[in-house]
Amino acid sequence: MKLPGRLERSSLGSLILIAAVLGCSAAAFAYSAGWLSPGRLTPDRMIAALTPPSGPPLGHRRNHAKGICFTGTFEANGNGVELSRAKVFAQGRYPVLGRFNLGTADPNAVDATVRVRGIGLQISAADGEEWRMAMINPPFFAVSTPEAFHELLVAAGKKEPEAMTAFTRANPEFGAFAAWAKSAPWTASYAEEPYNSLNSFVFTNAKGDEHTVRWSLVPTAVPVPIAQADLQKRGPDFLEQDITDRVRSAPQRWTMVTTVADPGDPTADPSRAWPENRRKMQVGTLAVQRIEAERDGPCRDINFDPTVLPQGVRVSDDPFPAARSSVYRKSYDLRASEAGAYPRNGAAKP
Amino acid sequence: MIRAPHRFAPIQRLLHWLMALCIIAMLFIGVGMVSTVAPKYLPLILIHKTLGVALLILVLIRLALRLRLGAPPLPADLPPVMKLGAKLSHLLLYGFMIVMPLLGLGMLWAAAYPVVLFGGIEIPALLQQSDRGHTLLWNAHVYLGLAFFALVLLHLAAALFHALIRRDGVFATISPLPQRERMKPAE
Numbered sequence: 001m002k003l004p005g006r007l008e009r010s011s012l013g014s015l016i017l018i019a020a021v022l023g024c025s026a027a028a029f030a031y032s033a034g035w036l037s038p039g040r041l042t043p044d045r046m047i048a049a050l051t052p053p054s055g056p057p058l059g060h061r062r063n064h065a066k067g068i069c070f071t072g073t074f075e076a077n078g079n080g081v082e083l084s085r086a087k088v089f090a091q092g093r094y095p096v097l098g099r100f101n102l103g104t105a106d107p108n109a110v111d112a113t114v115r116v117r118g119i120g121l122q123i124s125a126a127d128g129e130e131w132r133m134a135m136i137n138p139p140f141f142a143v144s145t146p147e148a149f150h151e152l153l154v155a156a157g158k159k160e161p162e163a164m165t166a167f168t169r170a171n172p173e174f175g176a177f178a179a180w181a182k183s184a185p186w187t188a189s190y191a192e193e194p195y196n197s198l199n200s201f202v203f204t205n206a207k208g209d210e211h212t213v214r215w216s217l218v219p220t221a222v223p224v225p226i227a228q229a230d231l232q233k234r235g236p237d238f239l240e241q242d243i244t245d246r247v248r249s250a251p252q253r254w255t256m257v258t259t260v261a262d263p264g265d266p267t268a269d270p271s272r273a274w275p276e277n278r279r280k281m282q283v284g285t286l287a288v289q290r291i292e293a294e295r296d297g298p299c300r301d302i303n304f305d306p307t308v309l310p311q312g313v314r315v316s317d318d319p320f321p322a323a324r325s326s327v328y329r330k331s332y333d334l335r336a337s338e339a340g341a342y343p344r345n346g347a348a349k350p
Numbered sequence: 351m352i353r354a355p356h357r358f359a360p361i362q363r364l365l366h367w368l369m370a371l372c373i374i375a376m377l378f379i380g381v382g383m384v385s386t387v388a389p390k391y392l393p394l395i396l397i398h399k400t401l402g403v404a405l406l407i408l409v410l411i412r413l414a415l416r417l418r419l420g421a422p423p424l425p426a427d428l429p430p431v432m433k434l435g436a437k438l439s440h441l442l443l444y445g446f447m448i449v450m451p452l453l454g455l456g457m458l459w460a461a462a463y464p465v466v467l468f469g470g471i472e473i474p475a476l477l478q479q480s481d482r483g484h485t486l487l488w489n490a491h492v493y494l495g496l497a498f499f500a501l502v503l504l505h506l507a508a509a510l511f512h513a514l515i516r517r518d519g520v521f522a523t524i525s526p527l528p529q530r531e532r533m534k535p536a537e
């Protein structure tokens with residue numbers, strides 16, 4: 001059949017049909033991509049909310065931007081196999097890569113000014129299977145949902161004090177965190193801090209039994225409370241200095257303790273601690289053996305995404321790990337693409 | 351010369367439609383997952399990686415079949431520009447099908463991020479961590495992904511043009527439905 005010189009009626013109808021099919025396909029694609037839903041909470045919007053008014057920390061993590069690398073071992077005592085068939089729970093020693101860090105978007109923050117301290121950790125099994133986690137020192141998280149975390153960042157970034165008051169009214173769980181931030185004792189060392197998963201995960205053992213679990217790294221160093229005012233008299237990087245000195249003289253240790261939820265415990269809400277009497281178990285010891293500056297250390301280029309999990313551990317109904325994974329991915333994409341701005345070799349800090 | 355077939359072989363037709371559905375799903379899942387922080391992000395990205403790797407295997411099989419079984423000729427009266435356009439766009443579609451999964455894998459390898467598929471299947475890394483490499487592969491995966499979608503739309507428009515306006519039997523060469531060989535024989 002020849003292409004007619006003049007479009008017949010039916011051809012015109014067909015052309016319209018074709019245009020409609022294309023238009024609908026493109027619209028569906030745009031909808032999936034969120035281009036038609038400016039209200040959708042995307043990783044980009046979360047990153048924008050994390051970004052300080054002075055601009056993004058180019059080449060650095062978009063949060064917990066200040067940190068220092070370490071390597072060491074995880075010594076499993078074998079107790080953990082009762083809960084999970086993760087290979088690193090079988091009695092033995094497993095290599096560890098990690099990063100002590102501060103909960104701030106400023107890579108040059110003064111150590112004494114940052115309330116939340118964290119740890120990024122990667123434990124590798126003999127076959128290379130990885131378990132990554134990122135944990136912090138408060139006993140519970142600031143808010144119940146990723147959406148509320150976004151609102152918190154937006155409110156905290158506003159100049160008007162009413163923004164925070166309104167936020168706290170709408171998210172009363174934040175009160176407990178604010179109280180912790182105000183009254184919990186400070187310490188002068190990363191080695192004296194506990195680090196908590198806060199998010200819950202489902203552990204599956206070899207028999208297929210499932211338990212919802214949170215875990216903590218409990219320091220063996222005795223925490224010595226110190227006033228924040230006294231910390232402010234120290235240098236801007238005293239935490240990095242301290243951990244470097246301590247580890248140089250002896251490995252620093254934490255006990256990994258798992259806590260199993262009872263039915264009905266708030267597994268989906270990291271802002272709510274579980275009752276004290278829940279079953280706890282010591283599953284091993286983290287030994288930090290070597291400290292390296294971030295700029296030439298092995299932790300800089302790792303994304304401590306808490307959803308990089310071994311067989312035997314998976315996410316629970318807690319919505320945070322998925323949200324964190326998507327945002328950490330974007331943060332990694334950005335900081336890798338800005339690597340030229342990272343002070344790789346120069347004087348580290350201005 | 352072997353007599354040219356009038357239609358693609360059934361296995362070629364099956365692969366075309368199976369892969370078309372999966373690739374369209376991949377494109378939608380791709381842009382959907384990178385724009386959400388909801389819990390569905392994790393299953394979506396797991397499907398994206400698993401299906402993407404499966405498609406890489408399928409396209410290799412498909413190419414081998416294509417080289418062995420060939421393709422029916424285009425209608426003799428199709429203007430040369432259109433013939434060229436058809437050939438080039440099909441070549442590009444094959445290119446995208448091969449390159450997209452490789453870029454996806456490479457991007458994760460260059461980020462030192464383990465590639466774990468459905469069922470815990472782990473793909474060993476063939477690249478070292480590299481900021482520059484990751485950025486290049488990431489940008490390529492994102493922008494070529496969008497270009498792939500645009501080309502699929504164009505391909506869809508062309509197919510509908512053949513089927514509805516020219517009615518020249520091109521659509522029947524790959525139509526998933528079995529049918530009597532009643533289209534106009536190509537030259």
Ligand code: HEM
Pocket residue numbers: 046050060061062063064067099100101118119120134135136141145146149196197198199270302303304320323324327328331332335
């Ligand atoms: C939706 C809520 C959260 C958002 C949007 C968020 C955002 C981020 C971002 C963008 C990074 C930098 C990632 C990178 O570039 O590698 C980061 C790092 C980190 N986050 Fe979160 N975070 C959230 C919740 C949490 C929670 C609940 C915890 C602790 C239980 C946590 C602990 C950490 C730690 C310790 C790091 C540093 C990891 C490292 O050293 O690389 N975050 N966070």
Ligand code: HEM
Pocket residue numbers: 366369370371373374416421422424436440441443444447502505506509510520521522523524
């Ligand atoms: C992701 C989606 C798709 C991809 C990647 C794709 C890819 C291809 C490729 C590479 C060819 C050339 C086959 C060869 O010569 O070896 C082809 C042929 C064809 N496709 Fe698709 N396709 C897709 C979707 C579609 C859709 C949605 C339609 C129709 C509604 C369609 C209709 C056709 C037709 C009619 C042909 C035959 C062209 C000819 O005889 O030369 N395709 N497709």
Ligand code: HEM
Pocket residue numbers: 329330333373376377378379380381384398399400401402403405447450451452453454455457458465488491492495496498
């Ligand atoms: C036919 C194959 C594939 C297609 C059509 C495809 C398409 C896409 C698209 C459209 C996006 C969204 C880009 C954006 O808008 O930002 C995307 C993202 C992504 N894809 Fe694929 N993909 C394919 C294969 C793979 C494979 C095999 C992997 C890995 C094993 C992969 C990993 C990813 C990842 C990790 C992202 C997120 C990128 C980011 O960090 O922003 N893809 N893909």
